[in-house]
Amino acid sequence: MNAIREDFREILRLVRPGSRVLEIGCGEGVLLELLAREKQVDGRGLEISADGVSACLAKGLAVVQGDADRDLADYPTRGFDYVVLSQTLQQMRDPRRVLAELLRIAERAVVSLPNFGYWRVRLGLLLTGRMPMTGCLSEPWWSTPNIHLCTLRDFTSLCDELGVRIEDAAALAEGRKARRMDPSRGVENWRAEQAIFLLSRPGGVQSPRPATSPPRGDLFAN
Amino acid sequence: MSQEKDLSRIGETDGGSIRFGPESTLKLDSGAHLHGLEIAYCTYGRLNAAKSNAVLVCHALTLDQHVASDHPLTGKPGWWSQFVGEGRPLDPARHFIICSNVVGGCMGTTGPSSIDPRTGRVFGLTFPMITIADMVRAQVMLIDALGIDTLFAVVGGSMGGMQVLQWAADYPDRVFSAICIAGAARHSAQNIAFHEVGRQAIMADPDWRGGDYAREGVRPEKGLAVARMAAHITYLSEAALQRKFGREMQRDGLSWGFDADFQVESYLRHQGASFVDRFDANSYLYITRAMDYFDLAASYGGVLAEAFRRAREVRFCVLSFTSDWLYPTAESRSIVRALNAAGCRASFVEIETDKGHDAFLLDEPVMEAALSGFLEAVAQARGLT
Numbered sequence: 001m002n003a004i005r006e007d008f009r010e011i012l013r014l015v016r017p018g019s020r021v022l023e024i025g026c027g028e029g030v031l032l033e034l035l036a037r038e039k040q041v042d043g044r045g046l047e048i049s050a051d052g053v054s055a056c057l058a059k060g061l062a063v064v065q066g067d068a069d070r071d072l073a074d075y076p077t078r079g080f081d082y083v084v085l086s087q088t089l090q091q092m093r094d095p096r097r098v099l100a101e102l103l104r105i106a107e108r109a110v111v112s113l114p115n116f117g118y119w120r121v122r123l124g125l126l127l128t129g130r131m132p133m134t135g136c137l138s139e140p141w142w143s144t145p146n147i148h149l150c151t152l153r154d155f156t157s158l159c160d161e162l163g164v165r166i167e168d169a170a171a172l173a174e175g176r177k178a179r180r181m182d183p184s185r186g187v188e189n190w191r192a193e194q195a196i197f198l199l200s201r202p203g204g205v206q207s208p209r210p211a212t213s214p215p216r217g218d219l220f221a222n
Numbered sequence: 223m224s225q226e227k228d229l230s231r232i233g234e235t236d237g238g239s240i241r242f243g244p245e246s247t248l249k250l251d252s253g254a255h256l257h258g259l260e261i262a263y264c265t266y267g268r269l270n271a272a273k274s275n276a277v278l279v280c281h282a283l284t285l286d287q288h289v290a291s292d293h294p295l296t297g298k299p300g301w302w303s304q305f306v307g308e309g310r311p312l313d314p315a316r317h318f319i320i321c322s323n324v325v326g327g328c329m330g331t332t333g334p335s336s337i338d339p340r341t342g343r344v345f346g347l348t349f350p351m352i353t354i355a356d357m358v359r360a361q362v363m364l365i366d367a368l369g370i371d372t373l374f375a376v377v378g379g380s381m382g383g384m385q386v387l388q389w390a391a392d393y394p395d396r397v398f399s400a401i402c403i404a405g406a407a408r409h410s411a412q413n414i415a416f417h418e419v420g421r422q423a424i425m426a427d428p429d430w431r432g433g434d435y436a437r438e439g440v441r442p443e444k445g446l447a448v449a450r451m452a453a454h455i456t457y458l459s460e461a462a463l464q465r466k467f468g469r470e471m472q473r474d475g476l477s478w479g480f481d482a483d484f485q486v487e488s489y490l491r492h493q494g495a496s497f498v499d500r501f502d503a504n505s506y507l508y509i510t511r512a513m514d515y516f517d518l519a520a521s522y523g524g525v526l527a528e529a530f531r532r533a534r535e536v537r538f539c540v541l542s543f544t545s546d547w548l549y550p551t552a553e554s555r556s557i558v559r560a561l562n563a564a565g566c567r568a569s570f571v572e573i574e575t576d577k578g579h580d581a582f583l584l585d586e587p588v589m590e591a592a593l594s595g596f597l598e599a600v601a602q603a604r605g606l607t
Binding site: 053071 | 537538539555558559562563565567568569570571572573574588591592594595596598599600602603
């Protein structure tokens with residue numbers, strides 16, 4: 001799962017030290033622990049499984065058991081600097097609403113997802129006529145938690161529709177270093193196995209907290 | 223206070239009772255004052271030199287300070303022995319564990335069955351009304367007397383969880399971590415309704431004598447037993463009752479009468495009958511009333527998050543049980559929502575079990591793992607070894 005670790009490395013680079021971070025779908029807290037250790041963030045998590053939350057408790061992480069499809073409304077507006085949704089948006093019942101909620105809760109959202117437009121996925125479907133199973137889409141259709149897969153182009157057009165600004169984006173592929181990219185380019189929709197986005201909403205909810213700007217520009221520098 | 227406990231003389235398992243002098247009366251929410259307050263408590267383990275390992279366990283409605291040692295009246299093991307003891311999440315080898323009988327109780331702390339020092343007679347219904355916050359104030363007097371400034375953890379289930387929340391709201395600087403199990407931030411209409419049934423059962427017993435039974439040398443045992451029977455049902459779940467008893471009979475065939483034909487009847491009768499041996503009817507009235515009056519948000523304009531505004535440094539752990547219909551998960555979720563809104567460090571787990579509200583007293587491995595993990599992480603943050 002090298003690609004996943006690269007994903008985390010990108011998020012680590014992205015997040016401003018000492019910031020307030022909410023990770024949704026934090027599992028056993030691997031990323032939150034990294035963020036706390038490497039970036040001294042004040043981290044919180046939301047996780048659906050009791051086992052995951054228990055594992056997080058043992059790591060000293062503040063994690064709440066809950067369902068992102070239902071419980072995001074419980075979080076105060078702009079209570080966080082960043083909200084992180086790693087490889088989870090495609091598992092939500094209502095990804096569109098979740099995306100809007102993310103940018104209510106935090107100034108910036110870091111979202112990573114598998115790209116269903118990736119060439120191996122397209123080729124797999126074309127040649128075998130069956131649901132593709134690639135590195136990051138490893139489960140058969142009847143057991144996959146990914147119920148709302150999308151392509152890079154699908155995602156960027158949803159962002160446009162919601163008025164969400166893509167501040168930065170990088171492509172991730174198994175075993176490779178993250179590569180900064182322009183997600184609107186058609187070729188990236190073929191090349192990127194996974195994508196990670198830094199999102200914000202211009203003119204969105206004003207933060208009640210003092211304005212602090214995260215580092216920008218060099219987030220996904222190779 | 224009349225005495226400060228000499229900590230060097232506290233044994234591994236210790237306790238007793240502290241009586242406070244006239245200079246330290248307990249001011250109650252009702253406006254009344256309690257003079258000459260006596261607090262009965264148990265301790266396990268030893269306070270470390272830094273005084274950083276003290277844990278206060280807050281007990282539920284009908285429990286008491288005997289959290290991990292045999293009960294003096296029933297001889298049964300402590301009510302939370304599976305969580306407090308050697309190798310348990312709360313370990314006397316590491317923690318200095320304190321549990322005190324709540325004010326209004328009947329196991330040694332001043333309550334309606336105590337003697338009113340002003341009259342020399344049993345309080346009965348002249349005992350002032352008490353609240354969850356009053357219980358916490360009394361606990362503060364105790365830990366002051368024990369020389370403890372900050373508690374490593376305040377832990378409690380059910381009514382104990384209410385006290386935990388009150389501690390975090392009223393004394394956030396004195397609480398390092400707070401564990402609220404199967405609790406609620408307020409009593410619901412259903413909670414109040416069940417308590418009212420219990421109280422009416424007690425008051426309907428002719429031996430209650432308007433609360434004066436002690437002076438008249440009788441006890442409203444029947445009423446108290448019925449109160450316990452009704453309440454006990456709410457502590458279980460439909461699934462647990464079905465699993466344990468189903469329609470199993472006490473003996474072959476029906477009695478064609480009102481004997482306890484069914485095992486569940488016999489079980490409840492036993493629960494009622496054994497309860498009256500260890501609990502006082504007026505204490506039951508007072509403590510259930512304190513729970514009914516509990517609404518933590520009420521003093522904060524109805525906004526629960528405001529209650530936790532000063533508790534941002536407290537590490538919270540909230541646990542609920544799937545089959546608890548007395549304090550259902552929704553109650554814990556609203557606590558967590560408020561903690562989130564206040565920017566507190568909150569963790570929450572809903573534990574899958576069919577054992578109902580009483581699951582917090584039972585052997586629940588997931589709960590034990592969650593508590594152990596949480597306490598271990600808090601210990602590291604607190605620098606406990």
